[in-house]
Structures are given as structure tokens and as C-alpha cells.
Amino acid sequence: MRTALALIGTAEAAHAIDARQVIFLLALFAASVLFILGLRGLSHPDTARRGMQMAAVGMLVAVLGTLLHERIVTYEWIVGGLVVGTVIGIPMGLWIPMTKMPERIALSHCFGGLAVALVGVAEYFNHRIELSPFDAGAVGFEVLLGAITFTGSLMAFGKLQGILPGRPQTFPGQNAINFTLLGLAASMLVVLVAQPQIQPVFYAIASLGFLLGILLVAPIGGADMPVVICLLNSYAGLAAAATGFALDNPVLIVCGSLDGGSGFILALIMSKAMNRSFRNVIFGAFGTEAVGLAAVGKTDAAIREGTVEDAAELLKAASSIIFVPGYGMAVAQAQHAVRELAELLQKQGASVKYAIHPVAGRMPGHMNVLLAEANVPYDQLYELEAINDEFPHTDVSVVVGANDVVNPAARSAPDSPIYGMPILNVDQSRAVIVLKRSMNPGFAGIENELFVRPNTMMVFGDAKQTVGKIAAAIKSGG
Amino acid sequence: MPLERLIILLYVFVLSIFVGYQVITKVPQLLHTPLMAFTNAISGISLVASLVIAGEGKNTLSTLLGAVAVTAATINVVGGFLITDRMLKMFRRKGKGAA
Numbered sequence: 001m002r003t004a005l006a007l008i009g010t011a012e013a014a015h016a017i018d019a020r021q022v023i024f025l026l027a028l029f030a031a032s033v034l035f036i037l038g039l040r041g042l043s044h045p046d047t048a049r050r051g052m053q054m055a056a057v058g059m060l061v062a063v064l065g066t067l068l069h070e071r072i073v074t075y076e077w078i079v080g081g082l083v084v085g086t087v088i089g090i091p092m093g094l095w096i097p098m099t100k101m102p103e104r105i106a107l108s109h110c111f112g113g114l115a116v117a118l119v120g121v122a123e124y125f126n127h128r129i130e131l132s133p134f135d136a137g138a139v140g141f142e143v144l145l146g147a148i149t150f151t152g153s154l155m156a157f158g159k160l161q162g163i164l165p166g167r168p169q170t171f172p173g174q175n176a177i178n179f180t181l182l183g184l185a186a187s188m189l190v191v192l193v194a195q196p197q198i199q200p201v202f203y204a205i206a207s208l209g210f211l212l213g214i215l216l217v218a219p220i221g222g223a224d225m226p227v228v229i230c231l232l233n234s235y236a237g238l239a240a241a242a243t244g245f246a247l248d249n250p251v252l253i254v255c256g257s258l259d260g261g262s263g264f265i266l267a268l269i270m271s272k273a274m275n276r277s278f279r280n281v282i283f284g285a286f287g288t289e290a291v292g293l294a295a296v297g298k299t300d301a302a303i304r305e306g307t308v309e310d311a312a313e314l315l316k317a318a319s320s321i322i323f324v325p326g327y328g329m330a331v332a333q334a335q336h337a338v339r340e341l342a343e344l345l346q347k348q349g350a351s352v353k354y355a356i357h358p359v360a361g362r363m364p365g366h367m368n369v370l371l372a373e374a375n376v377p378y379d380q381l382y383e384l385e386a387i388n389d390e391f392p393h394t395d396v397s398v399v400v401g402a403n404d405v406v407n408p409a410a411r412s413a414p415d416s417p418i419y420g421m422p423i424l425n426v427d428q429s430r431a432v433i434v435l436k437r438s439m440n441p442g443f444a445g446i447e448n449e450l451f452v453r454p455n456t457m458m459v460f461g462d463a464k465q466t467v468g469k470i471a472a473a474i475k476s477g478g
Numbered sequence: 479m480p481l482e483r484l485i486i487l488l489y490v491f492v493l494s495i496f497v498g499y500q501v502i503t504k505v506p507q508l509l510h511t512p513l514m515a516f517t518n519a520i521s522g523i524s525l526v527a528s529l530v531i532a533g534e535g536k537n538t539l540s541t542l543l544g545a546v547a548v549t550a551a552t553i554n555v556v557g558g559f560l561i562t563d564r565m566l567k568m569f570r571r572k573g574k575g576a577a
Contacts (some may be wrong), residue, residue, distance in 0.1 A: 022541075026573075028526070033575040034531075035520050035523075036497055036498075036501065036518025037518075038520075039498075039501045039502070039505075039516070039520075040501050040504075040515055042505045042509055042512065042516060043501070043504040043506070044506075044507055045508065045509060045527065045566070045569040048509060048566045048569070049510065049563065049566045049567065052516060052519075052559065052563060052566060055516065055519070055520055055559075058560075059519070059522065059523065059525075059555055059559070062523060062526050063525060063526065063529065066525075066526040067529065067533075067562065069529075069530055069533075071530050071533070071534045072533035072534060073533060073534060073535045074532060074533055074535045074541075075533060077532045077533065077541050077542075077546075077548070078529055078533045078548060080545060080548075081528070081532055081544075081545045081546070081549040081552060082548060082549075084549045084552075085548065085549040085550070085551065085552020085553045085555075085556060086552055087554050088549070088553045088557075089552060089555065089556030089557035089560070090552070090557070090560065091557075091558035092553060092556075092560075092561070093556060093557040093558070093559070093560025094560055094561075094564065096561065096567070098526075101511055101515075103481075104516060104561070105514055105515065108518045108553070108554050108558060109518070109555065109556050111551070111553050112522070112524065112550070112551070113509065113522050114516065114547070115497055115522075115524045115525075115528055115546075115547040115548075115550040115551040115554075116524050116527075116547075117548050118531075118543040118544070118546055118547040118550075119524060119531055119543075119544070120549050121530055121543055122531045122539070122540035122543040122544055122547075123531065123537060124539075125500075125540055125543075125554050126531075126537070126540050127538045130482050134480050134484055135480075142512055143565040158481075163539045168535065173555050175575045176499075181507070183490050189499040189501075189520045200483050204566060229514075230514075233514060233517065233518070236521055237517070237521060240523065240524050241523060243527050244487065244490075244491075245484075245487055245491075246511075247527055247530075248483060248487070248488045249526065249527065250487065251491045251523060251526065252523055252524065252527060253487060253494060254490060254494045255521060255523040256489055256521070257495045257498050258494065258496035258497075258501075258502070258517060258520065259518075259520065259521040260495075261495055261498035261499055261502055262498065262513060262514070263514075263517070264501060265499070265500065266510060266513070266514065274503070309518040311500045321523040335553050356507070356508075358507060362512065362513060363509055363510075364507070364510035364513075364514065365508060365509060365510025365511035365512070365513060365514075366515070368507070368508045368509070368510075368511065368569075369511045369512070369565055369568070372565070372569045372570070373568050373569040375570070377570055377572035378508055378569045378570065378571065379571050379572055380572065381505050383506070383508075392562045394571050434570065449534050452529060455570045456496070459521050465530060
């Protein structure tokens with residue numbers, strides 16, 4: 001029999017539990033509690049850091065407890081792995097810029113999936129003869145999900161980083177092939193449960209996992225990567241939970257469920273904010289159809305273009321201002337310039353707020369991090385539901401590098417691909433200033449009628465420079 | 479015995495999902511990126527499984543796989559906690575005392 005830890009012992013088994021085993025089990029228990037308490041800390045920015053520290057302590061306790069485990073007999077490979085991992089982990093934690101967070105998160109899902117898949121393979125390789133059907137099923141599931149997460153995250157990373165083309169890569173019959181392969185993997189899992197010792201079946205499951213990760217992410221466009229990253233987060237968690245089942249280790253199940261649940265909830269929030277169903281994101285290949293819809297009349301004829309001075313005049317006269325940042329602001333690295341302009345306007349007595357759409361940025365909450373990094377106090381950042389009623393009472397809304405999330409077509413044009421998507425109602429404010437690089441349509445390739453409204457002033461150019469010039473004009477004029 | 483084990487583990491799994499749902503839905507949108515980095519760091523808990531594989535000395539292949547798994551999981555633990563902390567440090571209120 002495997003030396004799995006006896007979670008529930010009969011009276012005889014209880015005698016067999018030695019002190020090391022007790023410490024190990026208690027360490028896992030303490031870690032589980034600390035992880036949940038730590039996660040609870042994230043419900044408020046003031047308690048979040050303490051929560052994170054609790055979780056870090058939990059991790060340390062779990063690792064130290066495990067090092068005492070009776071199955072561990074040599075330490076050189078462990079120390080080697082810990083050292084190399086730390087050496088790579090430190091720069092990944094300290095030096096990656098905040099704009100690159102989506103890429104970084106995708107890459108770490110990739111490491112997570114790899115770790116879980118390798119543990120599963122080693123576990124099967126060592127114990128294939130003695131695996132019970134239940135263990136075999138858990139290991140197979142673990143390896144399948146771990147492998148999908150590994151290659152899927154690599155694909156997502158490549159698309160985000162621009163190594164791979166961001167456009168959906170599609171071919172006829174793609175969904176049918178993917179479904180067939182998924183079905184094949186599922187039926188092989190069933191065979192593995194029935195006959196755990198048939199090695200080719202196990203390795204076929206692992207290979208299918210690696211292949212599926214690539215095939216499932218390939219048809220998904222760059223704009224949908226936030227949902228994909230969240231889903232991969234969820235897979236990584238489920239894979240860890242499956243490891244917990246296979247190894248009889250409850251802390252893995254607790255962590256895996258938290259991780260899996262969090263990824264799934266975030267994926268739901270993101271796809272709702274993007275007005276898409278899961279099915280549509282995963283099997284839709286959105287980017288290709290939207291281009292055709294872009295040419296629905298409404299040319300640049302009615303655009304009211306303003307100068308930097310016009311914008312400065314408008315802002316100087318305003319007593320309430322809402323900034324609406326989009327990813328274009330981050331691309332132009334204009335966060336600091338925007339914050340300086342906002343502070344200037346506040347000094348002149350105006351009330352300034354920031355409206356953050358859930359999909360502003362390239363992953364959930366990304367824009368909040370970018371603004372926090374630029375020293376914007378978090379109590380000036382408002383979520384969509386909290387600020388949408390304020391636009392009608394607002395003098396000027398300043399849209400910086402955002403497009404689809406402020407497109408009124410989402411409310412008024414049933415034939416628009418974004419119809420029904422929750423948007424920030426900037427068009428209801430008394431005046432709108434849109435800072436934009438050029439008249440190209442946004443990421444989803446959809447025309448925006450906000451730009452041709454009579455109360456909208458377009459200011460073209462690099463967001464960072466434009467914002468800086470507006471601030472200078474206000475200073476010199478005031 | 480395996481069935482008893484399975485049921486206990488199912489308890490842990492299902493109750494964790496309930497707790498997780500309650501806790502995670504209370505995380506504000508403001509902190510969703512740190513949340514992802516945080517869950518990423520704690521998903522490095524697969525380290526506890528990798529450590530055993532790398533250290534049990536069964537055979538060269540599984541030791542090597544275990545060592546790579548330890549490395550990958552450690553990257554997530556170390557990098558994940560560091561970057562979460564870096565982000566959370568940036569979230570500040572408007573200067574203390576200011577109304």
C-alpha cells in the first residue's frame with residue numbers, strides 16, 4: 001500500500017501515527033486556515049497586505065511541515081529546486097512592470113500547470129501498479145488539466161506578448177476536432193480508472209492535454225485573453241485540487257478550490273462585462289466577425305475636433321470632472337500625466353473622480369493597479385455601478401484611450417455586437433473630451449457614435465503629451 | 479477504506495468551494511489583479527507535493543521531475559507573494575487626515 005497520510009485512522013492506525021506525521025498534518029491544517037483568512041483580508045485595501053502576509057506564513061508552515069515528511073529521504077534536489085525557483089521568482093516578483101501583469105500571470109499559470117502535471121506523471125510512474133481506480137482517475141485528471149494549463153498559458157502568454165499573432169487562428173472543423181479530442185481524453189480517463197496499469201493510456205492522456213491546451217487557446221483573439229487567463233487560473237486550481245485527491249493531501253484541495261473558484265468567478269465577471277457568454281468566448285472567434293460590422297455609416301464628417309487650449313478652457317470652467325481611463329492610457333504611459341492634471345484641477349476646486357470599467361485594461365482590475373502605481377488614491381477610483389448615476393450631474397468627462405467601454409451603441413443599437421454590454425454613460429455628462437491617438441476604431445473594431453455627438457470634443461495625439469499640454473495651458477491661463 | 483478517504487476529501491473540497499465563493503465575491507474589483515497574483519502564489523502549494531517527489535529518492539526520473547516541479551512551484555510562491563505585496567503597497571488613500 002502507498003504511504004499516503006491516513007486522514008481518518010481506525011484505532012489501530014492511530015497508534016502508527018508518529019510525531020513527524022502529526023506535525024505534518026497540523027502544518028497542513030494551519031496552512032489551510034491561514035490561506036482562507038489571508039484571502040478574506042483582500043476584501044479591503046487596508047487589510048489586504050496583512051492578509052497576504054498571513055498566507056505567506058501559511059505557505060512557510062506548509063513547506064516546513066512537509067520537509068519533515070517521512071517519505072523524504074534526500075534533500076539535495078529539493079534544495080536545488082528551491083534555490084533555482086527563488087532565483088527566478090525574485091525578478092518575476094520585483095521587476096516586471098505593472099503594464100505586463102497579464103503576461104506575467106499567464107506565465108505563472110504555466111509554471112503552476114507544469115508543476116502539477118510533472119507531479120502527476122512522477123506519481124503515476126512510481127505507483128502505477130498499486131494505484132486504486134480512484135487514485136488513477138485523480139492522477140489522470142490532474143495530469144490532463146495540468147498539461148492543458150501549461151500549454152494553454154504558454155499560448156496566452158505568446159499572444160499577449162506579441163510572439164504569436166493576436167488574431168484568432170481558425171480553420172474549418174476546428175470546434176469539431178477540439179470536441180472530439182476532449183471526448184477522447186474523457187473516454188481515456190474512464191479506461192484509466194478501469195485499468196490503471198495500462199501505461200500508454202496514461203501517457204496518451206498527458207499528450208492530449210498538452211495538445212488541447214494549444215488547440216483550445218489558438219482560436220481565441222487577443223481581446224478575449226482576460227477571460228482566458230481567468231479560466232486558466234481556474235484550471236490550474238482544479239488541477240491542484242485533483243493532486244490533493246490523488247495524494248490524500250487536504251491543503252492542496254483547499255488551495256485548489258480557492259484558486260479554481262477565484263478564476264472561475266473572475267472569468268464570469270469579465271465575460272459579463274464584455275457582453276459575451278463563455279461559449280462565445282471559447283468557441284466564437286469574435287475578432288473576425290466584428291470587422292465586417294465596422295462600416296455602419298457615421299463617418300468622420302461630424303467630428304468636432306478641439307485644440308489643447310479648448311480642452312483646457314472647458315476643464316477650467318468645470319466644477320465636477322470624471323476621468324475615464326482605458327488601455328490606451330497605459331499604452332501611452334500617461335497615468336502620471338493624468339494624475340498630475342487631476343491634482344491640478346482639484347487644487348482649483350473641482351471634484352475629480354476616476355471611472356473604472358471592469359474591462360479597462362488587459363485583465364481584471366488591471367487599470368486600478370496602473371492608477372495606484374501612478375499614486376492615484378484608491379478612494380478616487382469608482383466601479384461602474386458606483387459612478388454611472390453621476391454622469392448626468394458631471395460637467396466634463398475626460399475619456400483617455402478608452403473606446404468600446406464608453407460606446408453608447410451598447411445601449412441604443414440592437415444590431416451592434418456590443419449591444420447590452422454594460423458601459424460607462426459618459427455621453428450623459430454635459431461635455432465630453434475624448435483623447436485619442438487617431439480615428440481608428442477600438443480593439444473590437446466597432447464604430448463609436450460618442451465621437452460624433454455634439455457635446456463631444458475630440459483631441460487627437462499622444463495621450464501623455466496631450467494631457468501634459470492641457471495641464472500646462474491651465475497653469476499658464478489660471 | 480478508499481471510499482471513506484474519498485468522502486472525507488469530498489467534504490474538504492465542497493466546503494472549500496463554498497468558503498471560497500463567499501470570500502472571493504467580497505473582494506472588490508479594485509483588488510482583482512492582486513487577487514489573481516495572490517491565488518497564483520498560494521497555488522504554489524503544489525510545492526508540498528513536489529517536495530515529496532523530489533526527496534523520496536525512488537528513481538532518477540521521478541526525482542528529476544520532482545526537482546523541476548519544485549522549481550516551477552517555488553517560482554510561483556516567491557514571485558507571486560513578492561508581486562502581490564508590491565501591488566498592495568501601491569494602494570493608498572488620499573493623504574492621511576485629509577477629508
